[in-house]
Amino acid sequence: SQTIHQWPATLVQPVGSPLSLECTVEGTSNPNLYWYRQAAGRGLQLLFYSVGIGQISSEVPQNLSASRPQDRQFILSSKKLLLSDSGFYLCAWRVGLAPDTQYFGPGTRLTVL
Amino acid sequence: AQTVTQSQPEMSVQEAETVTLSCTYDTSESDYYLFWYKQPPSRQMILVIRQEAYKQQNATENRFSVNFQKAAKSFSLKISDSQLGDAAMYFCAYRSGQGAQKLVFGQGTRLTINP
Numbered sequence: 001s002q003t004i005h006q007w008p009a010t011l012v013q014p015v016g017s018p019l020s021l022e023c024t025v026e027g028t029s030n031p032n033l034y035w036y037r038q039a040a041g042r043g044l045q046l047l048f049y050s051v052g053i054g055q056i057s058s059e060v061p062q063n064l065s066a067s068r069p070q071d072r073q074f075i076l077s078s079k080k081l082l083l084s085d086s087g088f089y090l091c092a093w094r095v096g097l098a099p100d101t102q103y104f105g106p107g108t109r110l111t112v113l
Numbered sequence: 114a115q116t117v118t119q120s121q122p123e124m125s126v127q128e129a130e131t132v133t134l135s136c137t138y139d140t141s142e143s144d145y146y147l148f149w150y151k152q153p154p155s156r157q158m159i160l161v162i163r164q165e166a167y168k169q170q171n172a173t174e175n176r177f178s179v180n181f182q183k184a185a186k187s188f189s190l191k192i193s194d195s196q197l198g199d200a201a202m203y204f205c206a207y208r209s210g211q212g213a214q215k216l217v218f219g220q221g222t223r224l225t226i227n228p
Contacts, residue, residue, distance in 0.1 A: 102208075107156050
């Protein structure tokens with residue numbers, strides 16, 4: 001069965017520090033991968049998605065970037081964190097076959113102080 | 114661009130009773146999918162139910178069912194025999210049948226179950 005991992009689970013970082021969040025998927029090949037952010041008390045907003053290695057699409061201009069160095073690895077990064085980057089970050093995967101649904105990882109809670 | 118609206122920020126229901134959560138969406142597409150996700154306190158997003166727009170029959174998963182009104186662009190979730198474990202944030206989501214098929218989420222409804 002497929003499994004999705006995210007780490008770290010919780011992160012507290014000072015403003016201006018770098019960021020690297022990792023997401024890996026097991027048990028599937030060539031998944032579509034997605035990074036979402038959830039601000040406190042709000043819905044999810046898509047940040048990036050990837051349909052293959054090295055292929056990244058950005059949904060909103062921001063202080064973050066994403067990379068996909070391997071088929072089942074998706075990384076969210078920042079060179080200098082802002083206070084507004086605080087939130088809950090969720091990675092999701094999908095394979096384009098029935099049931100054709102996005103499944104989410106456990107998430108990373110990021111607090112920027 | 115597609116939008117999803119959940120007009121009920123909070124709902125509550127007595128245990129064992131039935132509750133309906135509302136969702137409306139806006140799109141000009143004919144090929145799309147609709148989802149309800151549950152987010153418990155652990156904050157992991159869990160798929161509750163999905164509906165293909167081309168299907169007229171409403172989806173059902175055990176105690177969870179939807180009322181899909183395509184012309185009205187409405188997609189409500191009914192939870193029957195509510196249980197304490199149903200307490201969570203519920204998000205309605207839309208996904209296009211084309212392109213990378215990203216999910217567009219509503220703002221969520223917080224459901225409280227009263228014992």
